[in-house]
Amino acid sequence: MRSFITLLLSLICFVGFSQSNVVERDGKYYDENGNAFSGIYSLYHNNGKIKVKATISNGLPNGEMTFFYPSGKIKEKRVYTNGIKNGKWEKWNEQGVKTSEANFSNGQKHGKWYVWDDNGTLRYDMTYTNGKKSGTWIIFDENGKELSRKKY
Known part of the structure; x- marks a missing residue:
């Protein structure tokens, strides 16, 4: 004691x-x-x-x-290099379901970005290159069915 x-x-x-x-x-x-x-x-x-x-x-x-x-x-993980956003950032809800994943390079959005709903269904699939929208962006409904697709 x-x-x-x-x-x-x-x-x-x-x-x-x-x-x-x-x-x-x-x-x-x-x-x-x-x-x-x-x-x-x-x-x-x-x-x-x-x-x-x-x-x-x-x-x-x-x-x-x-x-x-x-x-x-765990709620969120971020990565910095000398105070600058760099690498993968991730978020989870309280049930442990991942709700977002983002990538940064030298403080700019760079690479794949994903957003899931609280049930774990992918809702957005996006890409950035040096802070600008790039590639094919896809939006999904609550059942995972593709709603729209746009090229940048």
Whole structure:
């Protein structure tokens, strides 16, 4: 019991430290002295479960940033390179169904983008090249039947 209480108090202190000593302003992360933060940034829901976990370098997200629902399930994953959107971004609903997937390169939409409804049915299939619509875009109905197709 004593070790449980010690563990609980340690977690409470850790949660408080993580939330109060690093602040985010205008997309940059700072320590309590106002210096650009570098390290693992964690933020917690009121229930104590993780809300955000990210690697920060010189005040900017660098690598994967993961957001969580209060239940602990993954809500969203993003990838940054020195604060710039880069790589695959994904979102899920609370039931764990993927609802979107997007790709970025150097801050611009680039590559395949998909949107699914909450049941997991593909609704949009899109492509971007250097921030501009490209390729064939397809829209589907709630049953997965193609509604429209347009070339860019």
